[in-house]
Amino acid sequence: MRSIVRSVLPLALFAAAFAACGKSEPRLSLQMVMYQIDFEEKAMREAAFGGDLAGVVRSGGEIQRWMGDPAFERYLARPNLPGEPAAFAELKAYFAGTLDEVLGMARSGDRDGVRGAYGRMRMACDVCHRDFRPGL
Numbered sequence: 001m002r003s004i005v006r007s008v009l010p011l012a013l014f015a016a017a018f019a020a021c022g023k024s025e026p027r028l029s030l031q032m033v034m035y036q037i038d039f040e041e042k043a044m045r046e047a048a049f050g051g052d053l054a055g056v057v058r059s060g061g062e063i064q065r066w067m068g069d070p071a072f073e074r075y076l077a078r079p080n081l082p083g084e085p086a087a088f089a090e091l092k093a094y095f096a097g098t099l100d101e102v103l104g105m106a107r108s109g110d111r112d113g114v115r116g117a118y119g120r121m122r123m124a125c126d127v128c129h130r131d132f133r134p135g136l
């Protein structure tokens, strides 16, 4: 009996700990989310200039997904934001529009259009950084 308890108890504890972990979503800082976005943006640039439209769509989808991360809302709740929350929302929406444009070009098979739209999207990153991450 005791040996059963000894062998089952650790397993049960492990299972409980595992279940608890599974419930809580990882809470990333906006900086960590930005590093993911940065990684995908670089992959997108390579794909755009290599004519790999499927790669552009894949990275663009990942960027869209990261743009929906709750880290953005937590960031806005911070004290001492460098700019206005409404301006941040506008810049984020503007960026989303440029990303949609890249995806639209990629889906329609327009390789030149993708490169132009990619350039405008990349500038939209910096337009936001100018106000909200000065010095980047």
Ligand code: HEC
Residues within 6 Å of the ligand: 029, 030, 031, 034, 035, 037, 038, 041, 075, 088, 091, 092, 095, 121, 122, 124, 125, 126, 128, 129, 132, 133, 136
């Ligand atoms: C709507 C605003 C906004 C947009 C759009 C945006 N960023 Fe950011 N980015 C930020 C903010 C704010 C930070 C600072 C986060 C922090 O440190 O808490 C940041 C930080 C970063 C960092 C980390 C810098 C560091 O070392 O601290 C990188 C890299 C980055 N962004 C890349 C990008 C790229 C690439 C894009 C476009 C594909 C992009 N960002 C679009 C707001 C934005």
